[in-house]
Amino acid sequence: MLGVIGAPDIDALFSAVPKPALKNFSLDLPAHSPEFLVEAHMRALAGRNHAAGDGPFFVGAGAYRHHIPATVDHLIQRSEWLTAYTPYQPEISQGTLQMLFEFQTQVAKITGMDVANASLYDGSTGTAEAVLMARRLTRKNKIVLSGGLHPHYRDVVKAYLKDDPDLVCLSPSPEGQGDILEQIDGNTAAIVIQTPDFYGHLRDLKSAADAAHAQGALLIVVVTEVVSLGLLEAPGALGADIVVAEGQSIGNALNFGGPYLGLMATRRDFIRQMPGRLCGETVDADGNRGFVLTLSTREQHIRREKATSNICTNSGLCALAFSIHMALLGEAGFTRLARLNHANAIRLADALAGVPGVEVLNKTFFNEMTIRTAQPAAGLVERLARRGILAGVPASRLLPGDPEVENLIILAATELTTEADIAALVAALMEELA
Amino acid sequence: MSMNNQGRPTGVGTAGTIASGSALLPDEPLLFEIGDTEHSGVDLPEVDLAEDRLGGFARKSKLDLAGLTEPEAMRHYVRLSRLNHSIDSGMYPLGSCTMKHNPRLNEKMARLPGFSDIHPLQPVSTVQGALELMNQLSHWLMTLTNTAAVALSPKAGAHGELLGMMAIKAAQEAKGEAHRKIVLVPESAHGTNPATAAFLGYSVKPVPARDDGTVDVEAVKAALSPEVAAIMLTNPNTCGLFEPQVIEIARAVHEAGAFFYCDGANFNAIMGVVRPGDLGIDAMHINLHKTFSTPHGGGGPGAGPVVLSEALAPFAPVPFIKRVQDGLDLVEHVEEQALGRVTAFHGQMGMYVRALTYMLSHGADGLAQAAEDAVLNANYIKARLEHLFSVPFPDYPTMHEALFDDSFLKGTGVSTLDFAKAMIDEGFHPMTMYFPLVVHGAMLVEPTESESKQTLDRFCDVMADLASDAKAGNTERFTAAPMKAPRRRLDETRAARQPVLKWERPDDLPQAAE
Numbered sequence: 001m002l003g004v005i006g007a008p009d010i011d012a013l014f015s016a017v018p019k020p021a022l023k024n025f026s027l028d029l030p031a032h033s034p035e036f037l038v039e040a041h042m043r044a045l046a047g048r049n050h051a052a053g054d055g056p057f058f059v060g061a062g063a064y065r066h067h068i069p070a071t072v073d074h075l076i077q078r079s080e081w082l083t084a085y086t087p088y089q090p091e092i093s094q095g096t097l098q099m100l101f102e103f104q105t106q107v108a109k110i111t112g113m114d115v116a117n118a119s120l121y122d123g124s125t126g127t128a129e130a131v132l133m134a135r136r137l138t139r140k141n142k143i144v145l146s147g148g149l150h151p152h153y154r155d156v157v158k159a160y161l162k163d164d165p166d167l168v169c170l171s172p173s174p175e176g177q178g179d180i181l182e183q184i185d186g187n188t189a190a191i192v193i194q195t196p197d198f199y200g201h202l203r204d205l206k207s208a209a210d211a212a213h214a215q216g217a218l219l220i221v222v223v224t225e226v227v228s229l230g231l232l233e234a235p236g237a238l239g240a241d242i243v244v245a246e247g248q249s250i251g252n253a254l255n256f257g258g259p260y261l262g263l264m265a266t267r268r269d270f271i272r273q274m275p276g277r278l279c280g281e282t283v284d285a286d287g288n289r290g291f292v293l294t295l296s297t298r299e300q301h302i303r304r305e306k307a308t309s310n311i312c313t314n315s316g317l318c319a320l321a322f323s324i325h326m327a328l329l330g331e332a333g334f335t336r337l338a339r340l341n342h343a344n345a346i347r348l349a350d351a352l353a354g355v356p357g358v359e360v361l362n363k364t365f366f367n368e369m370t371i372r373t374a375q376p377a378a379g380l381v382e383r384l385a386r387r388g389i390l391a392g393v394p395a396s397r398l399l400p401g402d403p404e405v406e407n408l409i410i411l412a413a414t415e416l417t418t419e420a421d422i423a424a425l426v427a428a429l430m431e432e433l434a
Numbered sequence: 435m436s437m438n439n440q441g442r443p444t445g446v447g448t449a450g451t452i453a454s455g456s457a458l459l460p461d462e463p464l465l466f467e468i469g470d471t472e473h474s475g476v477d478l479p480e481v482d483l484a485e486d487r488l489g490g491f492a493r494k495s496k497l498d499l500a501g502l503t504e505p506e507a508m509r510h511y512v513r514l515s516r517l518n519h520s521i522d523s524g525m526y527p528l529g530s531c532t533m534k535h536n537p538r539l540n541e542k543m544a545r546l547p548g549f550s551d552i553h554p555l556q557p558v559s560t561v562q563g564a565l566e567l568m569n570q571l572s573h574w575l576m577t578l579t580n581t582a583a584v585a586l587s588p589k590a591g592a593h594g595e596l597l598g599m600m601a602i603k604a605a606q607e608a609k610g611e612a613h614r615k616i617v618l619v620p621e622s623a624h625g626t627n628p629a630t631a632a633f634l635g636y637s638v639k640p641v642p643a644r645d646d647g648t649v650d651v652e653a654v655k656a657a658l659s660p661e662v663a664a665i666m667l668t669n670p671n672t673c674g675l676f677e678p679q680v681i682e683i684a685r686a687v688h689e690a691g692a693f694f695y696c697d698g699a700n701f702n703a704i705m706g707v708v709r710p711g712d713l714g715i716d717a718m719h720i721n722l723h724k725t726f727s728t729p730h731g732g733g734g735p736g737a738g739p740v741v742l743s744e745a746l747a748p749f750a751p752v753p754f755i756k757r758v759q760d761g762l763d764l765v766e767h768v769e770e771q772a773l774g775r776v777t778a779f780h781g782q783m784g785m786y787v788r789a790l791t792y793m794l795s796h797g798a799d800g801l802a803q804a805a806e807d808a809v810l811n812a813n814y815i816k817a818r819l820e821h822l823f824s825v826p827f828p829d830y831p832t833m834h835e836a837l838f839d840d841s842f843l844k845g846t847g848v849s850t851l852d853f854a855k856a857m858i859d860e861g862f863h864p865m866t867m868y869f870p871l872v873v874h875g876a877m878l879v880e881p882t883e884s885e886s887k888q889t890l891d892r893f894c895d896v897m898a899d900l901a902s903d904a905k906a907g908n909t910e911r912f913t914a915a916p917m918k919a920p921r922r923r924l925d926e927t928r929a930a931r932q933p934v935l936k937w938e939r940p941d942d943l944p945q946a947a948e
Contacts, residue, residue, distance in 0.1 A: 001810055001887060005817045005831075010806045013813055013831045014707065016676040021712045023802075027577055032797030035539055042791060046548025048563030050556065059553040062778055069476055071504055073545075079522030080515035083536050085863075086733035087518075088528075090926075091919040092858055095518035096732040099511075102465050105936040109499050115935045121589035121735070124778035152778035159600065159751070159774040195491075202491045230497075232488065237495040246778075255544075256564050257554030257779025258589065259735030271933065277733065282929035285922035288461075294929040300592070301625040301869075305632035312626050313590035313723070317731030324511055327465050330501010333474030336481075342488070343481040364489035385557045393555045400767050415478065 052254060052390065056421035058348070060368045060412025061198065061393040062123070062150050062224045063257065064249045066337075067416055072251050072324045081320055086277075086313070090292045091284075096316065097291035100279035103323040110226070110326075110334075111243040112234025113265035117276040118293075119319040120262030120311065123246030124153045127192065127222055128160035129275045129309055130242045130264065134190035134218045136273045136308070141166040142188040146180050147173030148197025150224055151398040157192075172399055174370055174408055175361055176201030181211045188217040190241075195221065196228055199361065199395075199410060200368035209239025218242060226250055226263065227414075228366040230338025242266045250329075251321030261318035272298060275309035337415060341367040344413040351422050352411070357433035361408075368412040370395070374433055377409045387428050459920055460513040466937045468510060469500035475507050498939070517920045518732070519863045525889055529835045529866035529878025530624070530672060532702050532724035534808075539795065540727065540788035549787050554779035558764050564783065565762040569755050571790045575720060575741055578801070579701075580711030583747035585754070586739045587781035591699060592626040594719025594738025595666075597776050599630050601717060601742060601749040602664045602693045604773050608749075611691065614663035618692075620649050622673055622870040627666045627697060636663060643872050647673040647827030647837075651682040658690040668697035669713070670704065672870040673827055674812065674835035674878070684714025693717065693746070701725045702882075703809055703834035706802030716743040722782070726789035737785035749773055753780050807883035808834040811890060815879055818894040822901040826873045834882070840875025848904040850875040852912035859911075859918045860896045 007013055014022055033041075052065045059065070076082065080095060087093030087100075100118045107116035120126040131143050143161070145154050147170040154169055161167045168183055176199065180191055191212050195203035209219045218241035223229065227249045235243045247261035248254075266274055272295065280294035300307040329337060345367040353360045357374035373380055377394035384391040392411035399405050413422075486492065502510060519526065526533035544550060552561055572584045585601075588594035599617075606614050617631040620641045628638045641657050644650045649667065665687050669677045677683065684694045696710055696718040702725040704710075710718050722728045722737040730736075742750055751773040753766045764780070796804060809832075816825065816836035823838040840850040854864035854877075866878040881890060903911055916922065 001814045005810075005813045007813070007831065010810060013806075013809050013833075014676070016678045016830045017704075017708055018678070018681050018713075021681070021708050023707055024712075025580070025709060027706065027798040029574060029577055029798040030794070032800040033794050035795065038539065038791055038794045039543065041794060042543040042567075042787070043546065043548075045563040045567045046543075046546040048566065049548040049552050050560035051547040051551040052553055052556075053547060053551050057553075059556050061555050063554055065551070065553065069504075071475070071507060075508070075511045075515075077541060078512070078515045080518040080520045081511075081732055082541075082729045083521040083533075084518045084732045085526065085528055085531055085533060085730045089519070089854075089858065089864055090924045091855070091916045091921045092519040092863065093517070093732075094920050095514040095516065098462065098464065098514055098517070099732075101935075101937070105464075105466065106499065108936045109497055112495055118733075121593060122778060125589065125593070125776070150778065152775060155775040156777060159776050162600070162603075202489050204491075229493075231486075231493060232491050233493045234495050234497075253550040253784075254553045255550055256552045256561065256783035258777075258782040259737075259784050260779075271935070278933075278935055280929040281934040282925045284924045288921060290921040290924045292924050292926050292929045294926065294933060294935075297930075299625075300629035303629070304625045305628035305638045307625070307629040307632075310592045310596060310626050310629035310633050311590075312592045313734040313736040315735045316733035317729070318735055320732065324507060326499070327469065327502045327510070328475035328504065328507050329499075330469060330474045331471035331497045331499040333476045333478060333501055334497065334499060336474075336478040337476075339481050339483055340478060342486060343483055346485075346487060349487070363487070364491070365487055382557050382559065385560055390553070390556050390560065397555060397766070 055388040056424045057390045058392045058411040058413065058425065059390050061410045062246060063254055064225055064412060064414055065254055065416060066249050066414050068251060068253065069325060069328050071328060072321050075324055076317055076321050087293060090290065094290060097279050099320055099323055101281060101291050103319045104279060106323060106326045107263050107265050110229045111265040112236025113243055114268040115271055116263065116265035117274055118279050119314040120264055120276050121315060122260040122262045123224055123244060124156040126244040126262035126264050127153045128157045130220045130244045131157055131190060131192065133242060133273050133275060134220060137270055138189040138216065138218060140187050140189040144168045144180055144183045144188065144191045145170060146178065146193045147171050148199060148201065148203060149192055149194045149222060150198045153222060172402060172405060174199045174395065174405060181208065184211055184215045184217055186215055188215055190218040190220050192220045192222060194224065196225060196366045196368060199370040200365040201362055202364040202366065205235055205238040205240060220244065225367060227338050227341055230334040231342055232366060247322045251325030252318050259315060259318055261315045261322055271295065273308060276311055277314055340415040344415065344417045348411065348413040348417065348422055351426050355426055355429050358429060367414060368410060370408050370410050373407050373409060376406050380432055381409060383432055384428055389425055389428050391425060460516060462510065462513045464937050465502060465510055466500045468506060469502040471499060471501065473501040473503055475502055475504040524861055524863065525885055525893055526863040527865050527879045527881050528863060529880040530699060532880060532882060534727055534882040535884040536727050536729040537792060537795065540791045543791045544784050544787040549783065562761050565755050565764060567790060568786060569762060571786050574793050575739055578705055579718065579741045580709035581741035582744045583742040583750050584739055585742065585750045587751065587753065587777050588719065588738040588740060589777055589782060590734065590736035591719050591721040591738040592630065594740045595626055595630045596633065597751060598695050598717035598719055598740045599634055600773055601746045602695060603634055604749045605693065605746055606663050614661055616662045618657050618662060618665040620667060622671055622872045623666060623668055624672060624697060624699060631666065646829045647675050648677050649683065651679040651686060654683050655686050658686060658692065662690060662692045664693040664695050666695045666697060668699060670700040670833040674832040674837050675827060675830050676833055680713045699724060700834065703805055705805045706798055707805050716746050722785045722789040727792045728785045728788040735782060735785065737782035751776050804883045811881040811883060811885055812836045814890055815881055815894060819897055822898050835878055835880040837873065838877040839873045842901060843904055846904045847909045848912040850877060852915065853900060853904065855915040855923065856900055856912045858916035862893060
């Protein structure tokens with residue numbers, strides 16, 4: 001091959017590299033390794049982690065452990081899904097494109113919105129994108145984040161809108177209290193409300209939508225537990241203008257926080273200000289139905305510095321996993337799954353309420369709740385972990401230094417939570433708090 | 435077909451093919467046209483919710499969500515998958531996208547429950563192996579680039595770019611130089627570069643390319659001023675060329691008080707061979723899904739860790755890992771930290787596992803060889819085709835991609851797009867077209883190290899045959915292409931003018947105007 005090229009050696013192909021920079025170093029890295037040794041290395045690392053399935057597990061707060069049907073993981077590992085690129089050549093990418101069209105339809109249906117995009121990175125970055133989208137749509141600046149918004153989501157919005165005087169972040173509201181409506185004024189572009197909120201409380205979207213719309217502001221609804229939409233009224237039916245959700249719960253494993261799946265849905269009129277890829281239906285030269293990426297004049301590869309967002313990659317394979325799992329559930333299964341989650345959460349809440357030294361703060365919840373304990377939460381959760389019980393998230397981990405939340409633990413139950421899990425948690429709490 | 439409501443077959447004919455299509459090319463209906471709201475492929479117990487705690491917020495609106503039984507779902511997604519081209523089924527020479535082989539050991543490791551079934555917020559004491567993995571990946575990335583720090587959390591290349599430029603902005607502000615409002619971006623840059631700069635409130639000042647496709651240090655010097663915060667330069671650049679004056683450019687940028695953001699999308703061409711830190715970069719994102727073989731998945735998920743120089747290291751976002759007395763700690767908050775957090779949780783762990791698996795499998799020696807092989811393959815294609823295709827920048831050996839332009843098609847009646855569509859009928863995914871923008875009718879071919887000489891030869895033979903046919907006036911082969919794909923050319927104008935972005939029940943559609 002070098003002969004055809006006319007180069008004496010490989011180094012000649014790197015002739016544009018300044019001499020002092022070319023291979024002028026030795027790397028403190030190992031040489032190549034056979035598959036069985038790499039596997040042993042990785043297994044040793046994995047073995048040092050306590051997997052959720054190893055014992056009673058109640059951790060949620062924005063990522064949830066649900067059952068994933070075996071069919072989902074089998075299908076997403078097919079070469080044609082796994083090793084394809086973004087469908088820029090639609091004639092040979094109809095699989096991915098039709099799947100995205102179906103995915104957009106599913107997301108629009110569960111959120112009750114007109115249209116959804118083909119996914120974003122995750123719920124947190126999606127929230128920041130929604131805030132920017134609301135500013136473009138309203139040409140107003142003030143953004144108000146509810147105290148029930150996941151603190152990481154709040155932090156991402158703060159990073160995206162760095163030092164912005166028009167960003168108002170309300171104080172954490174573990175009791176479900178809210179003063180967001182008082183913040184809406186004529187300069188408000190959007191209010192951002194999460195439901196179920198970070199502490200598990202369900203929020204009144206209808207009143208929020210009415211108050212926002214009366215001032216020409218938009219309501220952005222954030223959902224971190226997408227299974228809740230099987231049982232709770234769709235945000236679109238309550239007046240939401242933009243819905244952002246973390247879609248991980250359907251089809252995607254916990255994965256220590258990523259990759260996850262950002263869902264975004266909105267009203268038909270707002271499509272052209274929506275970030276991210278969109279798949280649309282059309283016909284081919286023979287008149288057959290087909291699908292293409294569309295409205296790309298919003299995107300960076302066409303608009304460059306005038307694009308709606310710098311987003312390029314989305315979460316295609318996670319969207320596929322979501323779509324397959326959702327297709328397997330269907331309306332009947334999705335509703336059953338949500339009811340099962342809620343039923344287990346009621347069981348958990350009632351059991352916790354019976355533990356001396358524990359107070360359940362929620363009157364309303366879907367599958368997650370906050371308790372106040374007689375001891376600081378971080379140490380208590382750590383001691384429970386040593387007993388093999390992953391008992392939830394101390395609120396102080398996400399809100400350090402806030403004395404109001406020091407004794408709060410956020411716990412989730414899903415369809416995987418058993419009676420025995422709850423009994424083990426209750427028994428351990430009784431001993432620790434005795 | 436008869437099924438119970440859990441999708442368990444109770445009779446014959448349960449796999450439900452209502453699709454048509456010929457031979458092995460399926461024509462597949464939408465899942466909403468196959469399933470209905472009663473069917474489900476998941477067996478879940480029905481619970482009695484005598485009372486709820488939903489506070490009156492229970493759903494009243496209908497979902498109208500179709501379900502498929504398990505065999506229906508299997509068939510639907512298998513049939514759909516066959517309508518996709520993929521790396522595993524054929525060469526995918528998309529320039530700038532790096533479609534290299536995705537080893538399946540990566541997938542197997544990412545699915546170990548110790549990685550896939552751990553929660554980002556469970557106690558740090560229960561995830562020491564995960565933190566150690568992130569630490570090891572960081573070590574590889576910093577060593578391969580000779581940089582001082584790395585921020586792992588960005589979700590994709592463009593997200594990494596955003597973080598890198600945020601760090602630069604924060605560093606300029608910390609120096610009291612918030613007045614610097616300009617970012618220099620060469621014309622050949624990816625679209626994400628100017629989009630990122632504009633997103634952060636910078637005005638973008640283009641730097642023209644030289645006739646040889648590289649950036650002139652004198653042009654950079656002329657564009658630099660006390661108002662310039664940074665330059666965003668891709669190296670190797672999008673024309674497939676290593677910037678020969680990159681060290682001088684870095685020096686000039688630093689002397690002017692600005693930072694050097696390097697778009698690392700093409701790091702796969704130089705990994706283990708050149709360390710970007712030696713060239714003077716301050717920040718560079720690395721697409722784990724390009725360079726380190728994590729799968730592209732039909733458009734993500736990616737991962738875009740950013741390496742940072744000493745000067746920018748203090749501006750890294752949370753979270754990061756710190757060694758403490760009894761193991762590793764995850765720092766999730768820093769008081770008065772300039773940048774904060776760019777995503778919930780800790781980034782794309784699933785991709786970290788795959789990338790580290792690839793690194794360990796290849797080793798430092800194997801990574802360097804992969805880079806060299808990628809460069810060898812691209813130069814081979816260039817050498818075999820340059821007599822038939824036009825090469826806009828012949829002065830330097832190319833790196834990992836071969837760039838052609840469409841001047842060889844002048845007067846043939848065949849466009850670049852037509853040419854690309856004809857490649858589909860020959861079994862190849864087309865190369866990247868019309869990018870980089872600095873070249874008219876660009877055709878950017880990236881074979882990667884994964885292709886054998888036999889495949890490269892067949893590719894070159896087909897390309898040569900197509901070029902000869904175009905020049906011979908056989909335009910039908912191009913303008914009518916593709917003819918053998920699952921779909922003929924699709925009407926993109928119609929899709930944009932009358933957007934149909936979701937399926938509607940036929941009886942819910944407004945009456946057609948005709």
